[in-house]
Amino acid sequence: MNITPEQASELIQNRRSLYPTVYNDQPVDDAIVNTMLENANWAPTHRLTQPWRFTVFTGSGLEKLGNFQADLYRKKAEASGTFDTGKYEKLKQKPLQCSHIIAIGMKRDPKERVPEVEEVMATACAVQNMYLTASAYGVGGYWGTGGITYYEEAKPFFGLEPDDKLLGFFYLGMPKISKWPESKRDPIEEKVHWERV
Ligand SMILES: Cc1cc2nc3c(=O)[nH]c(=O)nc-3n(C[C@H](O)[C@H](O)[C@H](O)COP(=O)(O)O)c2cc1C
Numbered sequence: 123m124n125i126t127p128e129q130a131s132e133l134i135q136n137r138r139s140l141y142p143t144v145y146n147d148q149p150v151d152d153a154i155v156n157t158m159l160e161n162a163n164w165a166p167t168h169r170l171t172q173p174w175r176f177t178v179f180t181g182s183g184l185e186k187l188g189n190f191q192a193d194l195y196r197k198k199a200e201a202s203g204t205f206d207t208g209k210y211e212k213l214k215q216k217p218l219q220c221s222h223i224i225a226i227g228m229k230r231d232p233k234e235r236v237p238e239v240e241e242v243m244a245t246a247c248a249v250q251n252m253y254l255t256a257s258a259y260g261v262g263g264y265w266g267t268g269g270i271t272y273y274e275e276a277k278p279f280f281g282l283e284p285d286d287k288l289l290g291f292f293y294l295g296m297p298k299i300s301k302w303p304e305s306k307r308d309p310i311e312e313k314v315h316w317e318r319v
Contacts, residue, residue: 137253138303140262142219145295149180150221150261155294158255159224165247173241174248175227177280184217187225190279191217191270198273213269224252224292226265230285245289252292262297266290 155178162174179187192214199205217223228245230238249265256263267290270276276288 133254133258136302137257138305139253139264140295140297140299140303141264142216142293142295144297144299145219145221145262146298148221148296150294150296152180154255154259154261155180155222155224157259158252161251161255162248165244165251167244167247168236168240169231171231171236171241171244173228173231174245175229175281175286177225177227178222179217179225180222184220184223187223188214188217191276194270194273194276198275220293220295222294224294225280226289226292227280227282228287228289229282230287242287242289249289249292256294260297260302261294263292263294265292 159176159178162176163172165174167173192210195213196205196210199209226245226249228241230241253263253265269291271288271290273288274284277283277286280288282288
């Protein structure tokens with residue numbers, strides 16, 4: 123490998139979530155998005171089931187996604203008497219703040235060769251690869267699981283079947299901020315227990 127362990131650690135520790143409010147109106151190069159997807163495809167996967175599936179929205183595809191999710195939200199929220207105009211408008215408009223949005227799907231192995239949770243975990247590894255790649259290119263992005271993520275009715279729009287899962291959306295845009303954001307974690311020592319003989 124041409125990168126040093128120190129470079130790998132630097133990338134991992136400087137990966138950040140950047141939100142649409144800090145995106146400018148410049149597009150992310152499709153070539154970078156393709157590299158993100160290619161790297162996602164190299165995630166670990168038990169029995170090589172490769173469960174990750176992605177739908178990429180850009181250009182007028184973003185409007186299509188916004189209309190779909192806002193209308194689906196309205197249909198469900200009106201039926202349960204919880205409709206909120208602000209939420210509807212946010213679902214409709216938020217995609218337009220992005221350069222690309224990647225819908226994240228998990229395709230259930232028809233032979234169920236591994237437990238479902240392992241397919242979700244493998245897909246999460248694929249998303250981490252996308253996150254790292256975006257950060258390496260200085261592209262803003264984050265994984266969001268709000269909105270219609272867990273609506274059963276949303277699945278067909280993303281080519282997913284009832285046994286599959288929609289796991290959220292990866293939002294992408296070029297950052298208008300000059301300083302890469304800070305993040306924080308509690309010390310790893312608080313989360314690890316070593317046993318030595
Ligand atoms: C599975 C998953 C779901 C997430 N969903 C959301 C979300 O719905 N909304 C949001 O603002 N951030 C979401 N995030 C991003 C986290 O908020 C973010 O990783 C956290 O604030 C730490 O910031 P950092 O990624 O820059 O270190 C999600 C992250 C993961 C791993």
